Amino acid sequence: MSSTFGHAFRIHTYGESHGGAVGVIIDGCPPRIPINREIIQAALDRRRPGQSDIVTPRKEADEAEILSGIQDGVTLGTPIAISVKNTDQRPGAYDEMAAKYRPSHADYTYDAKYGIRALSGGGRASARETIGRVAAAAIALQVLKQQYPALEILAWVKSIQHLVADVDPATVTAADIEGNIVRTGDPVMAPAMIDHIKAIRSEGNSVGGVIECVIRNCPAGLGEPIFDKLEADLAKAMLSIPATKGFEIGSGFAGTQLTGREHNDPFVMENGRVRTASNRSGGIQGGISNGEDIFFRIAFKPTATIMTNQQTVTSEGENTELQGKGRHDACVLPRAVPIVEAMATLVLVDHLLRQRTLHAPTAE
Amino acid sequence: MSSTFGHAFRIHTYGESHGGAVGVIIDGCPPRIPINREIIQAALDRRRPGQSDIVTPRKEADEAEILSGIQDGVTLGTPIAISVKNTDQRPGAYDEMAAKYRPSHADYTYDAKYGIRALSGGGRASARETIGRVAAAAIALQVLKQQYPALEILAWVKSIQHLVADVDPATVTAADIEGNIVRTGDPVMAPAMIDHIKAIRSEGNSVGGVIECVIRNCPAGLGEPIFDKLEADLAKAMLSIPATKGFEIGSGFAGTQLTGREHNDPFVMENGRVRTASNRSGGIQGGISNGEDIFFRIAFKPTATIMTNQQTVTSEGENTELQGKGRHDACVLPRAVPIVEAMATLVLVDHLLRQRTLHAPTAE
């Protein structure tokens, strides 16, 4: 279902980039989870434009308003509605879009699908839609932590075009990542990445890269066999983020170069717990978490909005040229890091709640 | 939902590898679609073991029995149940599994999730589960062809470990792929791939590789924005196939090396139709098909079953060694080709039916 994600912990997002508001309803959230506006706002602030000098300079405040489901700082178990008004509406800057399809954007495909589309901004295809996801994940994280306090979900920029960071998924910290505006976990590579993004932007061009994510201290047993494998739901979650072109988990595409003897992860007992001596599986086997670190990588293409004239067609079917102008993110990855974390969180919380259905509470 | 795939065209699979049967119920299939047992059986025969001398020699006939939903060679619109009996049951060959977790298999994670697991064969984690998917897709393909006769879905082996085939997604044919037992589209590379798989098998080892898939003549407008993007559903579908570790569409991970100027696909009018001059988007923009070829690649890890002694633990938590014996596929890719096609077909048919909900039949 298009704007719904999750089965047990479900989110429903809404909102065009230049309509009245964007937001989310969260349904299925357990009751009595401590949550406040500050936790949600802090999550949104990591995602919002204008937060540093390598992201789009739009100054949307993205203020979260909680409309329902939370009372005196705890969840009620009822739907939680969170709304963020669209304050920085500048439809004038996009007038050309109404007539011309922007290359590698969704203007044409929305028209092909619906026979109509939002004529200001990216409409529903705008990255503003991810506000609802990030807000929902801020709540989801508290649900996960209630049951598994040690669980951690961290994402970082692994590469910007050809610049590859050296980051150890087992040890990287949130402080490492937030310590630089490009949100890589490698302090040595960070300045080069920042310089590269600025240089690309000054040319009116754009770049992409790879984001890596790790889930640490995930309990064994999450994920469903067959279609809702944990890695399948993660893949879907990540490919639902705008501008993504690929997903790989554990050994990924590089793992195809190994033989079975090199690739298999031997089991070993460690402090009375079943562990694997290596982790090419990436923490998931047969669709179910095995308790090891879950780590995966997502490819982001270069931003489609560039400051160059481009060949295109009008919605009336005439060849034309689109002029490059307006505001743009030369590289979306720094702002995509919290979105990757958010989607990973939403996948996990859904599987956590689904896992609860399988076993009678021990108190009974 | 674990064993359900799809929203409008829904399949529900069941069956352990060594239980009574494996099968599928298809619900939501339109009525009056011509289908017969031969179409389904032919699809299953492409997937079954023992079909060539580079796949596992088990001789399961995999005979499809249609129990409901089809009358005189056409669908009734009611649930279609297809069952395949498990005839080649040799539980004795797997006795060790009951006690020892096979490395990089799902034995341990099933125990962690359920507190119990099938003790013969891979149970639900066996590739036999995919029989239901392939049978359902044989029907789904007829639904797609009813509305879009020119639509084609083709997959092939792109690489086996380091051996990479040269295949043009725009022109490769089913005959090219079925013309060799490894199911690559490159007749020059096929013998080397076959020899490599045989050599690896003779060592009791295994290899993986990459499968590529193309969807040609797909109408524009399929796929839903936000969470059920066409590429997101394809990613989930592919990562739900056993042994997969990665998915990339269009320019994929390599696309992160390009700048926006190099990566964007200019729009051009061609015979009154909106086309793109290049296709780095891979036929999907903003989650919706644009009418160009949809192509993607899936990484398969080397088979976990190998004929080598491996370090592991027992289900009672003792370190031990697992002896390599029994039957195995040294390389699953040739048999995975029809499964990749099947999952792509199931994604497409679901989005086709969902697209129908958006437009009144008479208004068009």
Place this chain on the structure above:
Amino acid sequence: MSSTFGHAFRIHTYGESHGGAVGVIIDGCPPRIPINREIIQAALDRRRPGQSDIVTPRKEADEAEILSGIQDGVTLGTPIAISVKNTDQRPGAYDEMAAKYRPSHADYTYDAKYGIRALSGGGRASARETIGRVAAAAIALQVLKQQYPALEILAWVKSIQHLVADVDPATVTAADIEGNIVRTGDPVMAPAMIDHIKAIRSEGNSVGGVIECVIRNCPAGLGEPIFDKLEADLAKAMLSIPATKGFEIGSGFAGTQLTGREHNDPFVMENGRVRTASNRSGGIQGGISNGEDIFFRIAFKPTATIMTNQQTVTSEGENTELQGKGRHDACVLPRAVPIVEAMATLVLVDHLLRQRTLHAPTAE
């Protein structure tokens, strides 16, 4: 799923009675459906308190704000978010509720389920929740009318306690029903019903009754066999309305007094169309509409809020007495009429869109 209704045309409601807002997201609505705020507001005005002197005097304006999904008076095909602020918040009037369970309300069961509940007003159990349903149905009705312009959905008060109206489902009009504040279709009985409600209210007591609903000019073929039978979905929809205790369709409970010979509806050809000579089936056979009038009745219990002291317990488990005070609807039926119509509309539109999936547009 708790706050979601529908499969193809889906609504998600949110909001406590005394929180920030109540509202709805509509997902799956077809594009290019003409809709404006006035249509939605008019629907809400029929439902709101304070509209006549036999309903609760609370003066909530219930102003609909459309946040997304509609542009220049037509739907975009994207989620439509509608929000109504809670303006008349008087938590003080309900202080006792925080400590004492109101008899035949949901205070105790919410605590039993969630371990927490909204302490002001009825929270999520308040009839304010139905605002989102009514707003969504105003849009749904336009979707139905686009394809079936003659389709009509009308509900009316059939009885208030012992007072039974004489209304012919085949001919009653919206004007008949809206012509009196009790919303019955019987102008003769209306004054007696109104007087009875006023008398009951003056005693601080309350009454219930029966609402009847007819769907005219419904096409044959809507509804799904087995679980999602049209009457099953109508039953669920109606029993999801607060204060309902029963549902019957066609001949209903009275039909159990007839024999098969008396009850069966003979088929006859009429102007080239298959019709039934009688309509004890109530327009649905085997879960699927047959083109005849669909008519059903819903029992509403007397309002639980009364101005009498009642025996009850505190949330700490002490026996106590609840004093009758505050504002109340002595009879909810006049305001429930548009809610019944709304739920019937939401059931129909969902089945309309689902029916579209079964037939290729071009093949018809």
Place this chain on the structure above:
Amino acid sequence: MSSTFGHAFRIHTYGESHGGAVGVIIDGCPPRIPINREIIQAALDRRRPGQSDIVTPRKEADEAEILSGIQDGVTLGTPIAISVKNTDQRPGAYDEMAAKYRPSHADYTYDAKYGIRALSGGGRASARETIGRVAAAAIALQVLKQQYPALEILAWVKSIQHLVADVDPATVTAADIEGNIVRTGDPVMAPAMIDHIKAIRSEGNSVGGVIECVIRNCPAGLGEPIFDKLEADLAKAMLSIPATKGFEIGSGFAGTQLTGREHNDPFVMENGRVRTASNRSGGIQGGISNGEDIFFRIAFKPTATIMTNQQTVTSEGENTELQGKGRHDACVLPRAVPIVEAMATLVLVDHLLRQRTLHAPTAE
């Protein structure tokens, strides 16, 4: 979704009455629930034709075959497939059906919906479809009993046409109900009911009636507010049973004759537990169980198949007459009793598993 019931504990049924088999897949069933073929078979035997001399004399054995999901007498947590072959196929007896629409059956509406229908027997509209429901409920009951051993679900025949049984829902036992072939709980009325059914059958006519059901020792807290209220899901479940025309819970339609003062259920403390002094609510308040007995009634119309010539039309649109012949149930209620229990069980188990998602296991 047409042939799917439930969200957490989901069943998918399939099968035409005269196809190869009917059956069910159960998905989401918790692991390690003790179950064996005998439990399932015993449930099916209560539903099957030919079990007494007041039901249809067809001698279908209805033998359950378990194809997956159960090993050594316990569930694996994986999909449980149960299949029952159609052995008593006598398509010849129904030839007329292919050409003539049987009054008050689903022949015409299936054609209207699908443009095709099963030409032998009732196809999917046959009561044979309920076999899958009954088999699934036999398993569901064990899941409920694992957590709530004292929970009981009992249904009985409350009335046959004008003959009304005197049964106390609080005390009636399974032995009372199974003690007579009409399955009423009133031993005095049973002979009169049996005689009436025989007399009606001898005339080639049919009768309906009311089935009542009670759920005792249900925990408080099951059911979801808003759309998936426990009574709403029960209403849907019951109206999904063939031949049903009405549902009422607690005080039902008769409750509309009371005032609020008479109808409200006062709360009282009893042995440290919150109880209600009366139970007009029927054990559910605000959609959520309150721990009191849940009781409800379902209206069944007289069987549509009668041994009388009836006016009807052919599928080609010609007026004609249908001759009464073949086998029929003059009264479906005795066999519908286990189906009512089955559907109640399926509603409860689904809400039990959903309730588990809301609270972290205490063991964590």
